[in-house]
Amino acid sequence: MTNAPTVSLSIAQAAKASGLSAYTLRYYEQIGLIAPIDRRSGARRYSDTDMRWLEFLVRLRATGMSMQSMQNYAQLLREGNTTSSLAERQTLLEEHADRLEAGLRAQRETLQYIRKKIALYEELRAVPKRA
Numbered sequence: 001m002t003n004a005p006t007v008s009l010s011i012a013q014a015a016k017a018s019g020l021s022a023y024t025l026r027y028y029e030q031i032g033l034i035a036p037i038d039r040r041s042g043a044r045r046y047s048d049t050d051m052r053w054l055e056f057l058v059r060l061r062a063t064g065m066s067m068q069s070m071q072n073y074a075q076l077l078r079e080g081n082t083t084s085s086l087a088e089r090q091t092l093l094e095e096h097a098d099r100l101e102a103g104l105r106a107q108r109e110t111l112q113y114i115r116k117k118i119a120l121y122e123e124l125r126a127v128p129k130r131a
Helices: 011-018 022-030 048-062 067-078 083-126
Strands: none
Touching: 011 022, 011 048, 048 067, 067 083
């Protein structure tokens, strides 16, 4: 029994499923962010493995990871599960997670500040106006 891909999507289908444009998918492949996609009759066909990788990339991008960091991660992944590759990938993700957590803390502080301001406006509006 082989581990044959269970999904075979065209570039248009992969674009729709991933939320990325076909142009972006081609660009990601061109810059090495995506490994070369299998082709049938000259047309790209995206496997379930390709789609899981795209989902990961979309999540990284949505959290503000730079393209260069994503490319570094992709290159390390292509190196395989060597001790150094695993350690570097883990470090890259840990550093990114730390930046995300710091950003979330800052957003929570800002939200608290805004909520206090809203409460102030509610208090001011509740005080009857003097004629």
